[in-house]
Amino acid sequence: MARFIGAALILFIVTLFTSHGHAGEARPKFPPDEMLAVPSLTLTDEQFFQGDTANAVAVTLTGQLRFPSWNERLPAVILLHGTNKSGAVARWAEFLNRMGVATFRLDSFGGRGIGEVEIHPSRLSFLAQFYDTYRAVDVLAAHPRIDPSRIAVMGFSRGGSAALYTSMRRFQTLHGPSKTRIAAHISFYPACNIQFVDELDVADAPIREFHGAADDTTLPAACREYVTRLNDGGKDAVMTEYRGAYHGFDVPDARPGFVGGAQTSRNCQRREENGKIVNVATGKPFTYTDACMEPGETRGYDKAATEAARAAVKKFLTGVFHLN
Template sequence: MLLPAGSGTNPFNSREGHMQRKEFFPIVLCSMFSLLVGASHARADEDCRYASRPAISFVEIQSLDLRTQQPLTVKGKLNVPVEKSRHGTCSQTRQGRPVVVILHGSAGVDSRGNFYARALNDRGIATLEIDMWEARGVTGVANRPSHPIFTYPDAFAALAFLSSYPGINPDRIGVLGFSWGGVVTMASATEAYATRFGGALRFKAHVAHYPVCYVYNNPYIPYSEFGGNASNPLTGAPILIQVGENDGYDDGAAPCVALKASLPAAEQDLVTVVTYEETYHAWDRLQVPVTAEDPFAHLGAGGTIQIKPSVDQAYRAQKKAVQFFAENL
């Protein structure tokens, strides 16, 4: 309503204006509250949307240096998925969450760890990738330890660390290893090494990618006993072995198939071997192709191996590994 010029009447000073003011302020306050609540919810939704990535932390784990029998600090990257609850709040502490320990190959931590960690995290599975080389000042094949057994304690140190970590179910911990890490993964599935380095702790499921199968139960290679027929029975946890048809260490997939066949019938039921056609060692390392010299190559004859990525097969292997853990953890 427009007032006549010079009337001097102020609607907020009159009795009627006072009533209008009493009605007006609650409306304003309610509107402001709605805006604030809406903005708060928008921020919460935005925070949760961005929090769809995992909560990442960098941890230190106490392992054992077998050479010196002294404690060894191993560093790792822990990814814990963050979930949005039905109330719109974010949480990373769901009780009983499964987790997978990731073990790198001879070249050290590379793209493979994150490639599998992202997919596992998307399925609600936490991951811990440890750096076995940084702890020992290793730069690659040239100065790595003389045998994978020197890094077996690291896997079980990670298992012990996670077994007491908030929100993690100690009975739902798996392990995934590539090449050198795959050898460690295979050893962790046996009673002798699990007891020696883990005490009563056991991994629930094992995925070993191209774990150099010819070395197991090889009379020329120490610490290679694998399976009940070699006086080192398996723990009973399921094992998935994924290997390339053109693997340069095993010169194909046959040694992995033969290893499974050499086990007692009950242990054969625990092991699945998947072969990927036209793939080389570390085909799921989605980086530029390289070659490497390794004395363990070509069934122990030594020489050059090709490391060539295969994108389609890498995603197939990723899907297979994630599904295996989802079903067994």
């Protein structure tokens, strides 16, 4: 009798985790995803630079946390979307999960009632996403199944700028996470045509930047120059370029060719000055209606570049997170 009960129990457990339920019903993911709330603020450029959080608008963002297994104290990567929340983020989440890394897909738009900032970039300061990133790090660091010493940030386009520049010590002092330090910064095709005060004073965490050499949305030359200056200052920063690859080269469903509509600041040289972002050409505060703004960009998935970037990220994070 005991043998029969034991066999029945084993059969029940196996059925529980392998059954597809009713016909046509998808099997639930196991372990299940979690939706986490991230308390943040919607800061203007001036509020961000001045550390003025008292007068900013409070907002609650959300993010999807995915676990590769039930193991506790997992390393995690916070994934930061760009101006239109492209499909690259979801595919990178799947790739990282297969490595044994938890992923947190932060949504900086939904909680603010924004669908995109590709056509209308003035809807949200890109610096607000820097602040969001720090708050997401704090939320993850408090999660019982996440190892707070192994949290990295990884972003794409506008999110790539957040992943890159949240490494700056000055920004971390003003707004950075209070529960831990960011273990690594991984940035894909960010905009580097802006010079921040003390931008070479970055934290002691490795920086990796990936760019298509043919990118006409966020020009790689500006990032190459910035990373070179970081290297000259003894910082652990590496930029990798892929010949012939365009902006969003890792997005398989991106429509190939030149696409109009999206507003780009590729021709704008900007710098931080007296708590504002200034257009270098005019000496006046930068706006998204300045003459240097230009619509349209070239897109196209590059399978070889994507596979090379994935291999590089896997090797990098294996070392940073001490994975088997």
